[in-house]
Amino acid sequence: MEKQKVLDRIKSSMMVLVGIGTEISEKHHTREELLAFYQEIAGAVKGKFYFVVTLNTDDLIYEAGFDPSLIVAPCGSDRTGNVITNGHYDESGYLPQWKAYQTWLGNTLNRELVILELGVGFEYPSVLRFPDEKMTFFNQKSTLVRIHSEFPQIPKEIRERSLSVTADPVDFWSK
Template identity: 35%
Template sequence: MTVNEQILEEIAACEKLLIGIGEEWKAEGIPDMGSLYEKMNGLIKDKDYFIVTTVTDGEILGSPLEQGRLVAPCGNETWRQCSKSCTKDIWEPGEIPQDVCPHCGEPLTGNTIEAEDYIEEGYLPQWKAYTTWLAGTLNKKLLVLELGAGFKTPTVIRWPFEKTVSINNKAHMYRIHRKFAQLPETVKGKADAVLENSTEFFRKL
C-alpha cells in the first residue's frame, strides 16, 4: 500500500482529523491553489476536522472549507488594521476603500504577524474554538496531517502537533515537507515522514 493509499484509508477511518497548513501552501508561485483547497474539502467534508494555518494570503478563506473549522493565528493579508495600532479594530476587504485608518489617518496594513504591531483579536475566537475541539480529541482515533509546516513559526503547528500526537495513544501523524520532514523521538512509531513538497503530494492524493 502506498503512503497516499494509507492516508486516504486513515482519513476514512479516523474519528477526528487535525490538519496543519504551513508555508509551502503560500499561493504565490503555486498554480491554481484554489483547486487544492477544493480537493481538501472533498476529502474531509464529512469528517470532524479542524485546520490550523500559518499562511497569511487569505486564500483558504475563499475556499469551500467550513470557515468555523479553521483558524489562522498568523492573520491574513486581506483583513486590514491600523499600521500604528491606534485601535483594535480590524476591517474586512473593501470596508475602508481609502485604506487609511478612520481613527488616526495612518495607512492601514495587513492584519498579519508581519505588521509592526499585530492585532491578534481577529483570530482569538476561532483559537478558542480550536482549543475546545482539540481537548475533545484525547483518546479518540486522531489523524494528524501536517502539510508544509517548517520552522518559520514552529510554535503554532509543528511543536504543538508533536505534543498532541505524543499524548494520544490513538493518534497517528503524517509530516509532509520537502525539506523538514524529520520526526522527534517523542512520536516515533506514531508518525510517518514524507520528504516531498506537500502541495505536490496533496495533488496526487
C-alpha cells in the same frame, strides 16, 4: 501509494486536525494549484470532525469548501491587512477562533485523531509543529502525518504512530 495510505488513515479516523504551513503559498505555487490543493484536502476531510489551522495569510483556504467556523489563521489575513509580519499586528482578531480551536482540541483526547501537517516548517513551530508532536505523544490513538519538502522529520518517541513524507504537499496531493 503513500497518498492512498494517508487517505486510508484519514478515512479510518474519527477526527482530523489539518495544519497548513507556509510551504503552501503563492511563493511556491499558482493560485489555481493552491485552490485545487485546498479543495482536495477539504474533500478528504468531508464528513469528519475536523479543524484547520493555517499559518498563511492569503485567505485562499476560505475559498476551498472548508467550513469557515472550523478554520483559525493566527498569523492574520491579507484582506484585513492585519498580518503577523506588520509592525501593528493585532492578535485579537483571531482569538475567538483560537478559543474554538482549543475547545475542539480538548475533544480529541483519547479519540482516533489524524494530525495532517502540510508544509509546516520552523516559521512558527510553537503554533503547529511542536504542539502537533506533543498531541501525538500524549494521545495514543493519534497519528501524525507530516508532509514537507525539507523538514519531514519525526521525533523517535512518536515514529511508530507517524508517517513522514519528503515532498512538496501540493505536488503530493496532485498525484
